[in-house]
Amino acid sequence: MPKSINLPCKTCRPHRSRPHTSLTAEQKDWLRKNTDVKYTDDWWKCAETGCLTARPYASEGKSVQFPPDIA
Numbered sequence: 514m515p516k517s518i519n520l521p522c523k524t525c526r527p528h529r530s531r532p533h534t535s536l537t538a539e540q541k542d543w544l545r546k547n548t549d550v551k552y553t554d555d556w557w558k559c560a561e562t563g564c565l566t567a568r569p570y571a572s573e574g575k576s577v578q579f580p581p582d583i584a
């Protein structure tokens with residue numbers, strides 16, 4: 514079972530908490546290769562169906578959109 518916490522999602526509803534899950538190994542890999550993010554263990558991905566948004570725990574402003582094939 515992936516870990517899950519509630520955080521606001523910029524894409525879904527900015528001011529309402531949504532379930533977010535910890536990143537898969539593939540998602541962490543993509544993040545390191547495609548952004549300047551080095552530390553991925555504090556990143557969480559929105560669990561809403563169809564939502565591709567992930568964010569670091571402490572900063573909603575730094576969210577990214579995963580490509581559909583790894584989200």
Ligand SMILES: [Zn+2]
Nearest residue numbers: 522525559564
């Ligand atoms: Zn979302």
